[in-house]
Amino acid sequence: MARSKIRTLAIGGAALATVATAGAPRAPTGAAPGGGDDPSVAEARHIAPSMLADKTAGPRKDGTAVTPVGYRVTPAGDQTRLGNLPLNAVLHPGGRYLLVTNNGQGVQSLQLVDTRTNKVVQTLSYPSPESLYIGLAWSPDGRTAYASAAANSKIRVLSFAGGRLTERGPIKLPTKTADGKALTLFPAGLAVTPEGKKLVVADQLGDAVTVADTASGRVRTVAAGHRPVWVTLGKDGHTAYVSNQGSDTVDIVDVAGPAPQVTGQIKVGLHPNKSVLSASGRRLYVANGDADSVSEVDLTTKRVTRSFSMSPSKEALIGSNPTGLALDGADKRLFVTNSGNNSVSVVDLTHGKVLGRIPTGWYPSAVIWHRDRLRITNARGLGAGPNNGPGYPDPERSGRTSPSQYVGSMIVGTLSSVDVPESGEQLDEYTSRVERNNAPLTGVGGAVVPRKPGDRTPIKHVIYVVKENRSYDQVLGSLGKGNGDPGLNLFGDESAPNTRELARRFTTIDNFYAAGQVSASAWNWVTQSNSNPYVEQIWPAAYSGRKGVYPSERNAPENAAQDPQNSYLWQRLDKAGVSFANFGFYVTRRGNEVHAGDPVLDARTDHAFQDELGCPDSAGTFAPTKDNCLTPRVDQWLKSFREYEAEGDMPTVQFVRFPGDHTFGTTAGRPTPKAMVADNDYALGRLVDAVSHSRFWKDTVVLVTEDEAQNGPDHVDAHRTLALAISPYTQTGKVDSTFYSTASMVRTVGLFAGIGPLTQFDDYSTPMRASFTDKPNYRSYSVIKPTYPMNSVNGPGLLTQPPGGK
Structure with a gap:
């Protein structure tokens, strides 16, 4: 949203x-709640990778199904x-x-x-x-x-x-x-x-x-x-x-x-x-x-x-x-x-x-x-x-x-x-x-992703990037590798060159599902690995003009999937003494600053990193708007990153929000969808470029996904979406068809950060081990500027927008 x-x-x-x-x-x-030394439920079973690759979400002809989290x-x-x-x-x-x-x-x-x-x-x-x-x-x-x-x-x-x-x-x-x-x-x-x-x-x-x-x-x-x-x-x-x-x-x-x-x-x-x-x-x-x-x-x-x-x-x-x-x-x-x-x-x-x-x-x-x-x-x-x-x-x-x-x-x-x-x-x-x-299909080997919190790993820093609303086929369908449908690919090398090149060069993850249907539920999955009954029952009323409230991205106790003081990923990091920084998660604008409702999150929030959709992620070439835009998001992030470089220290986890690929659809006077996706893609490319040319590259992973896939088609399942794992330890060019979900990414972030799972869902999920190798490739990444003009604007008369959530 x-x-x-x-x-x-x-x-x-x-x-x-x-x-x-x-x-x-x-x-x-x-594992006991909050982590510890015991292996989680999800770590106890060892299933052949082929079984994981064969599993996809959705209904089956025999009257059974697989949910987007793998049950x-x-x-x-x-x-x-x-x-x-x-x-x-x-x-x-x-x-x-x-x-x-x-x-x-x-x-x-x-x-x-x-x-x-x-x-x-x-x-x-x-x-x-x-x-x-x-x-x-x-x-x-x-x-x-x-x-x-x-x-x-x-x-x-x-x-x-x-x-x-x-x-x-x-x-x-x-x-x-x-x-x-x-x-x-x-x-x-x-x-x-x-x-x-x-x-x-x-x-x-x-x-x-x-x-x-x-x-x-x-x-x-x-x-x-x-x-x-x-x-x-x-x-x-x-x-x-x-x-x-x-x-x-x-x-x-x-x-x-x-x-x-x-x-x-x-x-x-x-x-x-x-x-x-x-x-x-x-x-x-x-x-x-x-x-x-x-x-x-x-x-x-x-x-x-x-x-x-x-x-x-x-x-x-x-x-x-x-x-x-x-x-x-x-x-x-x-x-x-x-x-x-x-x-x-x-x-x-x-x-x-x-x-x-x-x-x-x-x-x-x-x-x-x-x-x-x-x-x-x-x-x-x-x-x-x-x-x-x-x-x-x-x-x-x-x-x-x-x-x-x-x-x-x-x-x-x-x-x-x-x-x-x-x-x-x-x-x-x-x-x-x-x-x-509900038994987990886990156990894919790998020496990089810890098997349990506290295990040794070469990864010391995680940058968790969340974007908005795109399906797998819509961006990677014509990639030439992985399970894609080229006929559904809307954003190609002209508007998403970095996303596509990163998927080619690092790991092509083609069996990853958003756990939520829309942003109102999906952001709860992104941050707390569950979306509770209150959220699930009321979001349809919010999305259909039926006066429901938007049940996410704010510090309301009814939105928390467990104790409101111990539900979110950042709260668990704080309790474990793990350093983190926030760029755009769960914030609202107050004048020329943004603040998070949760004081734990707000204390580590960049108050100049805006989250308004009408403001650019990267290039700053959007047509003039009334959104009172501040510094483009990636430029604001780069300010902090340069300080980390100068100090020689960086938070263990960073939450980074790049929402621009949500788009405004065909709304007149707003950037075209491809312009917004290009701007968003350029921001991601610039972030990876900066990290890969820095002292932190050797021990950092950038994990990227969409909050959900509601504004795109997919030939496998409407929940299938993008996921990227970018690190010297994922630069393999291979396809990873392991069944993953939003809960898998939350679990993987937690394992690298040294904390236990948040809920049953990330505990039972498959950590993203198969995307990693113990033989790193330290080749740096150079950003690609999209050829699609990022200042393109929708013309008049195109006011109706497709479903895209908030």
């Missing part, structure tokens, strides 16, 4: 006991195609129908699924600016359904008869404060009181809870915790328990009176998501998305009495990301969707242990139990696949990109219908399958 925020879219109590994951699959011993997806049961990003589903009181809400970037929808046939029997579509968002509820008599329409500040009300939904007048929420200021409550989770007279609403962006009279539509709102997302009603029918996804609490809200009142708060785990009430009404179970746990709350004492770990092993780091919950009819088993592990945990509540896991589609988001059968919504189904069909993303084309070719909207969610395993043998088989799906 460029800081200019240009929109480019066309389309409690403390736990008394901790319950271990008994019976869960066990991975090999891994295999083999869903159990019957599969039904849904819409884009199904985040929730509720069963009709009669049990015959399941109502699903699809909350993706493109056309959102409500769908009715016949549970006897598992077929979608009705779809109600809502193109932007009409919206849906998480919240669903049925009236007790089953004649009315309610659905949150967050961007429209209303609750949709739908009559249900004869197996069909018919929308009628909505319940409207306030759009202004008492003093007349604009207000976006952004309704999320819903619950209907037992007599059907009141609807309780979690107002996620309003930090509030609303109670609506279902007959009159009259509403009353009360301030609540941070980013409330879910409502579960107590057995008494007038006490609501509201999960505050932006903190670690559940609010207790009395909804009996004329206006709701917050009467207390229960402390649970970090970033709670959905919750479910026991049949007795005595216990509440809460999924803690960034604590990888489920809290069991005694509603008499309002305290957590047990905590169930959702981690795949005792050694596993954060990353299971539990979201949805369901109980069987006897309160004996709890079912939990682990969005990060693509599984549903089966918890034995009587004995307090996890019995096993059921494999699901990619990113399970909700689970419903009915008559010993589970219905599981998989937000990303089987993934994306290629996006090289008609209407693929092209920044030089002023027409609309096809939603079926845009990674932000092309992924189809699914519904898995699975019989609850009756025998231990069946559940054991499922559990083993989950373990195999």
Whole structure:
């Protein structure tokens, strides 16, 4: 995302006991959080390089898939195609129908699924600016359904008869404060009181809870915790328990009176998501998305009495990301969707242990139990696949990109219908399958990338460069080596000569995937090797004009994938005493300076290194703009680099942001896409030139990638993107087809810096060892000036931009 925020879219109590994951699959011993001397989980297996080379991301014809971080997806049961990003589903009181809400970037929808046939029997579509968002509820008599329409500040009300939904007048929420200021409550989770007279609403962006009279539509709102997302009603029918996804609490809200009142708060785990009430009404179970746990709350004492770990092993780091919950009819088993592990945990509540896991589609988001059968919504189904069909993303084309070719909207969610395993043998088989799906394919040899933090390596300095939005084929498709499609290559030697020459001369990495779909999620992967449930559910609303906030690149606690003070790469470096410098990561402009919201990062930030997209990366030849540009980015970086040379010392890690290849598309008066890519490419070439002619060349690696690939086509998968490893130890001219991802690069940075992995994802990823050799080639690199004129400007009349994120 460029800081200019240009929109480019066309389309409690403390736990008394901790319950271990008994019976869960066990991975090999891994590193403790924060690093240490033990090898990580990902280091324990040794797989032949050929197996890695054969693995690519995307759906398979046999109904399985591989995610962009390398996990295999083999869903159990019957599969039904849904819409884009199904985040929730509720069963009709009669049990015959399941109502699903699809909350993706493109056309959102409500769908009715016949549970006897598992077929979608009705779809109600809502193109932007009409919206849906998480919240669903049925009236007790089953004649009315309610659905949150967050961007429209209303609750949709739908009559249900004869197996069909018919929308009628909505319940409207306030759009202004008492003093007349604009207000976006952004309704999320819903619950209907037992007599059907009141609807309780979690107002996620309003930090509030609303109670609506279902007959009159009259509403009353009360301030609540941070980013409330879910409502579960107590057995008494007038006490609501509201999960505050932006903190670690559940609010207790009395909804009996004329206006709701917050009467207390229960402390649970970090970033709670959905919750479910026991049949007795005595216990509440809460999924803690960034604590990888489920809290069991005694509603008499309002305290957590047990905590169930959702981690795949005792050694596993954060990353299971539990979201949805369901109980069987006897309160004996709890079912939990682990969005990060693509599984549903089966918890034995009587004995307090996890019995096993059921494999699901990619990113399970909700689970419903009915008559010993589970219905599981998989937000990303089987993934994306290629996006090289008609209407693929092209920044030089002023027409609309096809939603079926845009990674932000092309992924189809699914519904898995699975019989609850009756025998231990069946559940054991499922559990083993989950373990195999998430087992790391690692162990490619190499003496340069450390096998564990602290091992010896000739690399003493890492320069981590992140660019914006390009796919592999769009820049390297015609390289003449590697798995490319020349027909999709838009930026060639005229506009990307350095990127292409560096890929030729050093290592051609042709099987590297961006872990996120768009910048809003991808920058979380770039910096903390995870994108949490809050981010994943809200970014589509931000990208589609549906009033969602941009959930990245700022110091908001809800964006952190674990402890907000210990989530990001720079925080881990700081805690380990590793030196680093920041050039453009997570900063905002204040006058003629830029500052990071995180004080740890800001203390090591170059306050003159701007991040506005309208300002050049290198040449300074852009047409005049209103962006108040300072020194071109690479020139500002070079000032610091020359000081490092003079001092004979350089930080161990540098974060460098070159966002110019994002482009402004065909916006009139702005540089053409090729001009911006050329300027960006020239900046990278100048950086490598400077390093390779310096005293630091012998022990430095420049690792380069894009945050994501959303504005380019690719014949392998829409997530495939660029990656470069530039060092005397990678100057081989060979092709490396090992399966890598953003998490692999984060892991590789950490290994060189001497710190452990951040999450399950980089711990399980394949470090980029195969790109290195222990026989260095110290030949320096000389920058190539692009022949495409970097002062080229779009002419008038080309105002429509393709999807490109922020």
